[in-house]
Amino acid sequence: MTNCIEIKGLVKEYKTFTLGPVDLQVPGGTILGLIGENGAGKTTLIKSMLGITRPTAGAVTLLGTDPDHAKEDIGIVLDDCFFSEYLRIKDVETVLCRVFKTWDKGLYRDYLDKFGLSGTKNIKELSRGMRMKLSLAAALAHRPRLLLLDEATAGLDPVVREEILDEFLAFVSDEEHAILISSHITSDLEKVADYIAYLHQGKLLLCDEKDRLLESYGRLVCARAELEQVDRGYIVSTRKSQFSTEALIRHRGDFQRLYPRLTVEPVTLDELMVFIVKGEQA
Amino acid sequence: MTGLILKDFLILRKTLRSYLMILIVYAGIAFSGAWSADIVGVLMVVMVMMLPMNVFAYDKQCQWDTYGLALPVGRTKTVAARYLCVLLLCLFSVALTVITGIGLYAMGRLEEPAVFMVSCAVMGLVAVLMNAILLPFLYKFGPERARMMFFGIMGGIVLLAVLILGPLGGIDRLKALELELEEPTLAQLTIVPVIAGIAGLVLLALSFLLSRHFYGNQDV
Numbered sequence: 001m002t003n004c005i006e007i008k009g010l011v012k013e014y015k016t017f018t019l020g021p022v023d024l025q026v027p028g029g030t031i032l033g034l035i036g037e038n039g040a041g042k043t044t045l046i047k048s049m050l051g052i053t054r055p056t057a058g059a060v061t062l063l064g065t066d067p068d069h070a071k072e073d074i075g076i077v078l079d080d081c082f083f084s085e086y087l088r089i090k091d092v093e094t095v096l097c098r099v100f101k102t103w104d105k106g107l108y109r110d111y112l113d114k115f116g117l118s119g120t121k122n123i124k125e126l127s128r129g130m131r132m133k134l135s136l137a138a139a140l141a142h143r144p145r146l147l148l149l150d151e152a153t154a155g156l157d158p159v160v161r162e163e164i165l166d167e168f169l170a171f172v173s174d175e176e177h178a179i180l181i182s183s184h185i186t187s188d189l190e191k192v193a194d195y196i197a198y199l200h201q202g203k204l205l206l207c208d209e210k211d212r213l214l215e216s217y218g219r220l221v222c223a224r225a226e227l228e229q230v231d232r233g234y235i236v237s238t239r240k241s242q243f244s245t246e247a248l249i250r251h252r253g254d255f256q257r258l259y260p261r262l263t264v265e266p267v268t269l270d271e272l273m274v275f276i277v278k279g280e281q282a
Numbered sequence: 283m284t285g286l287i288l289k290d291f292l293i294l295r296k297t298l299r300s301y302l303m304i305l306i307v308y309a310g311i312a313f314s315g316a317w318s319a320d321i322v323g324v325l326m327v328v329m330v331m332m333l334p335m336n337v338f339a340y341d342k343q344c345q346w347d348t349y350g351l352a353l354p355v356g357r358t359k360t361v362a363a364r365y366l367c368v369l370l371l372c373l374f375s376v377a378l379t380v381i382t383g384i385g386l387y388a389m390g391r392l393e394e395p396a397v398f399m400v401s402c403a404v405m406g407l408v409a410v411l412m413n414a415i416l417l418p419f420l421y422k423f424g425p426e427r428a429r430m431m432f433f434g435i436m437g438g439i440v441l442l443a444v445l446i447l448g449p450l451g452g453i454d455r456l457k458a459l460e461l462e463l464e465e466p467t468l469a470q471l472t473i474v475p476v477i478a479g480i481a482g483l484v485l486l487a488l489s490f491l492l493s494r495h496f497y498g499n500q501d502v
Binding site for chain 1: 284285286288289292293294295296340341343344345346348349351352353354355356501502
């Protein structure tokens with residue numbers, strides 16, 4: 001299995017914000033979910049990967065080559081539709097079939113049919129969900145091998161999200177395809193992602209297989225006195241209130257064997273983010 | 283690159299249609315004899331100056347800048363596509379003005395067709411010149427700020443012209459000078475569009491280099 005994305009020491013410096021250094025690999029046939037709070041650097045990372053913003057340092061290899069040469073095989077969806085409201089759906093094809101050598105008119109029309117989009121409609125008339133579907137159809141119609149999606153499911157209703165997530169899963173059924181998707185909707189990522197990368201204030205705090213992350217971390221709810229008896233090496237961070245004490249625990253299996261009387265619950269990606277950002281670091 | 287040029291024209295479709303209607307109205311006014319036929323050429327310059335501003339504004343509105351850089355086109359070709367679009371708009375406008383002139387001449391409403399053709403060439407050159415100045419500003423500062431800066435510069439040029447021409451006797455003095463000039467020959471008139479065309483292309487090429495420099499170093 002070859003890596004579709006390889007990032008080594010990527011740094012992007014702004015006056016008030018620095019992304020990185022970021023090291024990241026995404027193997028073929030997988031989906032990497034990029035999570036992080038607003039302003040954590042997710043969009044900057046995607047833009048830097050594509051050379052839309054020029055990285056200060058580091059190297060990016062996409063599909064085994066430099067980003068400029070890989071663009072023919074990359075589909076991109078941003079958090080909003082990037083086609084002007086003054087265009088019609090069929091105009092998107094008129095433009096992009098001359099940009100991508102591999103543009104497949106039949107496939108584009110198939111996606112339009114599948115998503116219930118009529119070519120004669122003006123983009124101005126489309127709802128947000130429809131616009132995102134159009135962006136996705138345009139991203140997929142040139143048969144890319146890599147999809148870069150920035151908040152592509154934001155603001156969509158659950159039914160549309162489910163449809164789009166199914167498309168993503170179908171896309172990565174090919175071992176040579178991969179997806180990087182940044183999203184605040186961690187439940188979507190829990191459904192489809194194979195890997196999770198967590199960006200916080202420009203730094204990559206976590207990057208691991210999703211299942212391993214969710215299995216190895218746990219949420220301990222106990223009395224304050226009980227927490228004080230626990231080996232600090234297991235505790236990532238804690239959240240204390242007047243009524244309860246919670247802790248994010250690493251090596252959940254080992255912990256439970258060591259402390260069978262304490263209850264450790266599985267943790268969600270949301271909880272993981274909140275513990276790391278809001279909790280007191282151990 | 284053709285895809286990007288087409289995109290600009292598709293976005294401008296409605297605006298171009300409106301401009302065509304305005305042109306027809308102005309041609310009608312010229313036909314009625316209320317205004318000189320030269321007004322069509324002036325209108326053309328104003329229109330061609332506004333169109334690239336609109337395209338930049340529309341692109342910014344829908345984040346096309348970001349998406350455009352993710353396409354397998356490259357920054358140089360992206361800028362080149364915009365310049366070709368502007369050049370096509372200028373040529374298209376000149377052609378429309380010439381057609382209007384031919385129409386007016388056929389209906390006996392244009393007395394000096396050769397002078398009108400020269401005026402078309404000069405107007406075309408002015409349209410190219412305006413865009414050659416405006417486009418690097420648009421690439422460097424974006425549509426909102428560039429618009430204000432451009433109008434500021436144009437206002438400055440007009441003010442400068444008034445300050446210089448004022449002590450010399452103003453427009454009346456220029457008109458008097460014009461009267462003293464000999465009637466140009468047909469050969470002299472024919473060469474004006476050629477010189478205007480070459481000068482326009484050189485200006486646009488220089489402007490392109492500047493815009494490519496700005497866009498090439500830009501973080502979108």
